[in-house]
Amino acid sequence: MRQLVVLSGKGGTGKTTVTAALAHLAAQTRPIVLADADVDAANLGLLLAPITEETRDFTGGRIASIDPAGCIACGRCAEVCRFDAVRPGNAYAIDPIACEGCAACCYECPVQAITMTPQRAGQWFVAATRYGPLYHAHLFAGQENSGKLVTLVKQMARLRALDSEADLLLVDGPPGIGCPVIAALSGADGALIVTEPTVSGAHDLERALSLAAHFNIPALVLLNKADLGPTQAEAIVAHCAARNVPLVGRLPYDPTVTEAMVRGEPVTVGAGPVSGALRETWALLQSRIFGDTP
Numbered sequence: 001m002r003q004l005v006v007l008s009g010k011g012g013t014g015k016t017t018v019t020a021a022l023a024h025l026a027a028q029t030r031p032i033v034l035a036d037a038d039v040d041a042a043n044l045g046l047l048l049a050p051i052t053e054e055t056r057d058f059t060g061g062r063i064a065s066i067d068p069a070g071c072i073a074c075g076r077c078a079e080v081c082r083f084d085a086v087r088p089g090n091a092y093a094i095d096p097i098a099c100e101g102c103a104a105c106c107y108e109c110p111v112q113a114i115t116m117t118p119q120r121a122g123q124w125f126v127a128a129t130r131y132g133p134l135y136h137a138h139l140f141a142g143q144e145n146s147g148k149l150v151t152l153v154k155q156m157a158r159l160r161a162l163d164s165e166a167d168l169l170l171v172d173g174p175p176g177i178g179c180p181v182i183a184a185l186s187g188a189d190g191a192l193i194v195t196e197p198t199v200s201g202a203h204d205l206e207r208a209l210s211l212a213a214h215f216n217i218p219a220l221v222l223l224n225k226a227d228l229g230p231t232q233a234e235a236i237v238a239h240c241a242a243r244n245v246p247l248v249g250r251l252p253y254d255p256t257v258t259e260a261m262v263r264g265e266p267v268t269v270g271a272g273p274v275s276g277a278l279r280e281t282w283a284l285l286q287s288r289i290f291g292d293t294p
Contacts, residue, residue, distance in 0.1 A: 001161050002289050003169045005037075005188045007212075008195065009204025011175040014224040015194045017257060017267060018278070019172040020047035024266040025282040027131035030167040034129065035157035036136035037184040038174040039122065039149045047266055050127030050134050058137065058152065060121030060145040061101040064094045070113035077105035077114060097142070121145060124153055126160075133160055147179035154184065167290070176204075177211045185212065190289060191219045192248070195236060197229030202236050209245060219245050220288065222281060226250035246288070249281035 008015040026032050036044040068091035078086040085098035106114040124137035135157040137149050161169045173184040185191060191212045195205040212219040221240050226233045240247045256272035268275045
């Protein structure tokens with residue numbers, strides 16, 4: 001079983017559109033499992049018509065909780081809290097929004113009236129799609145530990161892929177280069193980085209390439225809407241060549257992409273310039289990932 005993670009150094013490059021298209025193409029010849037690792041804004045399902053089969057709670061960090069019956073209002077908790085999360089009164093209380101879960105108040109309470117309570121920070125889901133099972137999640141607003149939730153989603157998807165003897169675990173990664181991206185890259189056999197011919201696209205591509213290189217993950221680059229900025233596109237191609245990073249495709253601007261999104265299906269279901277280019281890209285990816293002859 002191979003793992004391919006689709007990334008972008010910035011949002012809006014077409015990463016999820018590409019992932020959905022690859023899912024459609026891969027599933028025609030191989031058993032696959034899908035994971036949407038963008039737990040802050042998962043949207044791969046918008047193109048795959050998922051049917052939720054299972055919903056589970058995700059417990060993130062812990063927050064302090066004061067038992068009002070046991071509190072003696074000594075104020076020690078307020079003294080040691082560095083986040084101004086303790087509210088004084090006849091019995092002190094914790095502001096759950098301000099609490100960072102450091103547990104300093106819990107350790108310092110002289111009457112053990114403070115406990116650290118696990119916090120329900122999100123949910124993760126198992127869904128059936130026309131191309132294979134999809135694992136995805138939703139991190140609640142204001143919650144942290146997105147990297148932990150990404151790891152959970154990927155672990156469960158990987159176990160499903162191993163149990164079902166799937167050939168490919170295809171992951172729609174988060175944008176950027178932060179902790180969620182690092183979690184999504186863990187254990188991957190390759191990172192397909194989708195970029196666009198703009199100054200910001202080139203800048204964030206370099207960040208993503210450096211991240212993949214740091215973790216020794218082979219990187220591949222797909223240039224989206226390449227015809228809208230020819231000069232910048234050629235600069236990106238030259239940069240990839242200088243870094244010895246394979247360019248697996250150049251996608252033209254194509255209105256059929258928007259039309260497919262409105263219909264809620266991968267662009268490769270229909271015909272058009274982008275559909276044809278993505279089919280060529282998938283043939284190259286198969287040769288890189290599985291050793292198939294393109």
